[in-house]
Amino acid sequence: MSKVYLLGAGPGDPGLLTLRAKDILSRADVVVYDYLANKAFLDFARPDAEIYYVGKKGGDHTLPQDRINELLVAMAKSGKTVARLKGGDPYVFGRGGEEAEELVAAGCPFEVVPGVTSAVAAPAYAGIPITHRSFCSSVSFITGHEDPTKAESSLNWKAFATSGSTLVFFMGVKNLPHITENLMAAGMPGDTPAALVRWGTTCRHKSLVATLATMPEEAARHGFAPPSLFVVGGVVSLRDTLSWYEKRPLLGQGVVVTRSREQASDLVRLLADQGACCHEFPALEIAPLADPAPVHAAIDRLFNYDWVIFTSANGVKCFFAAIDAKGLDARAFAGIRLAAIGPATAEALAARGLTADFLPERFVAEAVVEGLLALGVAGAKVLIPRAREAREVLPEKLAEAGAEVTVLPVYDTRPVDRDPAEIVAAMEAGEIRYVTFISSSPVTNFFARISPEVLKAAKVKTACIGPITAKTLGEYGFTPDVVAAAYTVPALAEAVIADAVAAAGGATP
Template sequence: MSKVYLLGAGPGDPGLLTIKAKEILEKADVVVYDYLANKAFLRYARPDAEIIYVGKKGGDHTLPQDQINQLLVEKVKAGKVVARLKGGDPYVFGRGAEEAEELLDAGAAFETVPGVTSAVAAPAYAGIPLTHRQYASSVSFITGHEDPTKPDSVHNWESLAKGTSTLVFFMGVKNLPDISQNLITAGMDPTTPAALVRWGTTCRQQTLVADIGSIADAAAAAGMKPPALLVVGHVVSLRDRLAWFEEKPLLGKGIVVTRARQQASGLVATLTELGACVYEFPTIEIAPLSDYGPVRDAIDRLDCYDWIIFTSVNGVKYFFDEMEIMEKDARSLAGKMIAAIGPATANELRARGIRPDFIPEKYVAESVVEGLLALHVAGKRVLIPRALKAREILPNELRRAGADVEVLSVYETTLANQDTDEVLAALKNGEIHYVTFTSSSTVDNFFEKIPTDVLKAAKGTVKLATIGPVTAQTLSRHGFDSDLSPEEFTIPALVQALVNDAS
């Protein structure tokens, strides 16, 4: 049935979206979202859903409110399920009630799904509890931007100034001098602690603490701009003890992840948990082959191989996918020696009941060959399931050492069809601090999309991180040195190198 769902998107941290809101996003025909609703939520939308951005940034509304109301009515009248994604909670200074009234007047069905309001979440992430038995037993939520058509303020400033509540002002940055002056004039002690929390719960969170008498000047000096909440009350004094979010080691660091989207989720999640502003910019796509005849032929001939060397997680996945199609499983590998190049590849094998016989200490061809020679690979028949296009060093070195090597393509990597606008703008605006490369193909494909002069212009603020010497060598061919390259060529080591450099 056609219906408009007024969804609270929460304050910005994607993890604070409710399960119900996610489920509605997944089934909606149309998604209408605000400036303050994290675009990461759009990944939950159906691929064929109509996505409409309506802005509502302070002073810059892509669509005025009356046109947003009309849009919602038009879409639901056309028989659509509409997800109206609003920052925070729809009914806490979100104008959700106005949209609901318009829908009712038009005879349209709606539901409201509450969200985590920034008034609660942003102070919590800044280490400021809104209530505390010693400091405040109530909370007041107040708009700092009243309807300009009202002749007088509706706020009872004396009650706010002399009460024991914690005060939380929405949209108060622009009117901060007036807010602080009205509170002091109404009787508030000018030394009362206050805090501005900008972009609360996101990787860009900033917190400014001062007393109410000086916070307007402090905010101007610090260049604090919307969106920000003003918290006033003695609970602010607890921030020194309770602050946790802004202690994250990569908070505010813009980091580009160039891995294929299928592989990037773990790295993206780790960096996000550490506070980074992650730009997902997959430069390669992992794709199946058009013809799996040779793979199935090799699987039919598994008895003739002594060793199977898996060089990547994708190699394991696609190889075992074909085994599954052929109604075979790990038992078909009985008696074979199995090598895994890297811990992630080894874990992928273990998940399929295969314990690798060999994992090299270093994940470069020379170390791999040295270790395999110690296990008497010379003279043995070796199968290497891998990408269609890959470096030939490992099979060539094994052949030189006397092994009979068959390379088996089980998937291919292609240039990703990725929009460059966001990353280009962030590079030019100085919002990116690191670009990570996890293979030579991510380097080559990155420069297929991003002009070298753009990166050179940003080199003063951007550092380039590579997962190992081979990737670093590829980077050098494009005219850039690697700034960070961990001794261990793994994703966890790369993350630790970023943390160490940022600290």
């Protein structure tokens, strides 16, 4: 049955989207989203969902409100489930009430899913509790931009100025002089603490504290622009004491993650948790084999092998997909010893109920060879399920030591055909601080799309997971600015964070 869901996307942090909203997004036939709704939410939508952007930015309306209403009604009447994704809460200065009225008038079923309003969340991320026993026991949410067709303002400035409430103005940056003048004219002291919070809860979050009288001048001097909230009241004085989000060392710094989308989530999460604005630009993608028959045949002969060496979590995933397809499970490895090239690979095995018999101290092929030779792999039959294209060090060295090695491609990697214009524009605008590389292949494919000169001109830092990747970077004229101490994704994230802290003088901002 068709229905329109008016979803509150929250203030921007994807972690503040409700479980209910995420569930509806994952099932909707159509997603209609606003400027203030973080595009990351679209990752929750079905791959085949119809996506419509209807955002409004600084008076530039992609679609006027009446056309948005018509779109929602038309989609609902065509029998589709519609997720109308709105920034913040649909009913808090979001015009959700107007859209609901139109749906009722057209006879279209609808449901409202409230969201976390920026009026609460953005000040909280800035270290400002909007109520506090020592300062106030009430709060007022006020539009800083009333309907221009109204004959006169409905705002009672005298009541606001004398209420003792925390005042939170939406969309008030353009009208700051008007707002501050009216409040002071109505009796509010000019030295009342005030704050602006821009892009609250997102990686672009920043705040500014001044007084009611000085805020218009300070806002202009610091270049504050929409979307910003204006907060007025004694609670603002707690900002320096309670600030927490703005202490994240990567806040506001753009980081390009070149890892495949299948693998990027862990690195993105680690960096985003420290405030980074992550730009996913996968240089490679994982692709299934055109012919899986050789993998199935190898599984049928698995009992012939003494060792199976997994060189990546992807290898584990793809090999077990074939095992599952044959109706088998971990018991197929009975009597076989297992090696993993690194902790992520070992964790992928553990998720399948298997413990690696060997995990090297250094997570590169050379260390695997050294360790296995010490365990007496010479003369053993070894199977290596891996990507079709990979470094040959491991099988070659094992074969030289007397092992009987079978290299089994279980997946392909291929370059991602993606337009680099957005990433290049961000670099040229100074929005990118780091580009991260997890292996040599992404380096090669990244520079096949983006000239090394672009990075050099923008003074972008490069970060890589280890010396082999660093050597590949050197072929393009770069000495990496950041190299992970251990060859793991967490270590790479830690190295980037440490570099950001050092660049800030050894302290978080």
